[in-house]
Amino acid sequence: MNTTHHHSHHDLIGGGLLESVLEQEGKVLDEPTSGQAWYELGLRQQANEQEKLAIAALKRSLELDPNLSDARLALSISYSNENRKSESLREMERWTEDTMSKINKYSNVINMSGLRHMKEEEEAEEEEESIEARYSNLIETLLSLARLGGREEGCVTVDEDLQIALGVLFNGKEEYEKASDCFGTALSVRPSDPILFNRLGATLANNGKADEAIEYYLRALELLPSYVRARYNLSISLINLGNYMESIEHLLIGLETQVEDQGSSGVTSEVLWQTLEINCSL
Numbered sequence: 620m621n622t623t624h625h626h627s628h629h630d631l632i633g634g635g636l637l638e639s640v641l642e643q644e645g646k647v648l649d650e651p652t653s654g655q656a657w658y659e660l661g662l663r664q665q666a667n668e669q670e671k672l673a674i675a676a677l678k679r680s681l682e683l684d685p686n687l688s689d690a691r692l693a694l695s696i697s698y699s700n701e702n703r704k705s706e707s708l709r710e711m712e713r714w715t716e717d718t719m720s721k722i723n724k725y726s727n728v729i730n731m732s733g734l735r736h737m738k739e740e741e742e743a744e745e746e747e748e749s750i751e752a753r754y755s756n757l758i759e760t761l762l763s764l765a766r767l768g769g770r771e772e773g774c775v776t777v778d779e780d781l782q783i784a785l786g787v788l789f790n791g792k793e794e795y796e797k798a799s800d801c802f803g804t805a806l807s808v809r810p811s812d813p814i815l816f817n818r819l820g821a822t823l824a825n826n827g828k829a830d831e832a833i834e835y836y837l838r839a840l841e842l843l844p845s846y847v848r849a850r851y852n853l854s855i856s857l858i859n860l861g862n863y864m865e866s867i868e869h870l871l872i873g874l875e876t877q878v879e880d881q882g883s884s885g886v887t888s889e890v891l892w893q894t895l896e897i898n899c900s901l
Contacts, residue, residue, distance in 0.1 A: 654684025688718035795826035813842035829856035
């Protein structure tokens with residue numbers, strides 16, 4: 620079972636996901652023309668496994684403010700979570716072109732890369748081989764940027780956004796070792812980000828390393844106990860290791876804290892119940 624789901628960085632520590640979503644929905648009602656407000660709502664919907672709602676909010680954010688580069692990266696991640704590969708790639712290319720090219724240290728590499736995002740009307744006719752070629756070119760471009768040692772001239776740092784983008788791309792190609800390295804590097808800069816802990820845990824689990832994944836899921840839950848995706852991922856790894864009773868405990872906690880939404884494409888109560896039934900039969 621594929622448990623890798625990715626999210627952009629945001630600050631949810633100290634509160635529940637539902638409370639965070641409701642609070643941000645109130646801000647959008649107060650400021651309906653604020654691209655930033657829609658972006659922040661999209662992040663919270665993304666973290667709450669409401670990908671379709673996240674995509675709608677993030678697209679609205681970019682309609683209101685096309686210069687919100689973080690919204691572009693977040694939109695790419697949501698498309699990736701929905702397995703909309705071509706759309707995810709397009710937004711990642713646009714994020715690289717529009718945002719990274721404005722950074723002096725990165726501009727020459729991007730200008731020489733030949734990077735060009737597809738227009739929506741072109742994507743329908745694009746061959747799979749062309750998509751793979753674009754993937755490879757984008758990965759090579761981002762790797763070249765990462766080798767420059769961060770955005771600041773005269774010093775070496777980690778650009779965590781680059782590492783997250785690379786991690787998502789490598790995951791899409793099922794190159795889990797490389798994805799794990801990227802997420803681990805990003806985590807070294809954001810050591811209190813529960814989303815990144817879950818992301819790294821899920822990547823390790825997808826690579827057959829359930830035992831290593833567990834510690835990252837647990838850390839994510841320490842930081843954000845209401846994070847249902849991390850608790851679900853943890854329960855799957857525990858099943859794979861034969862720890863059925865502990866898995867059941869976490870599934871029951873997940874059901875207690877689940878925010879149900881009929882339009883959700885993430886971890887719904889139905890999925891949790893189904894996993895619980897399978898667990899009890901083992």
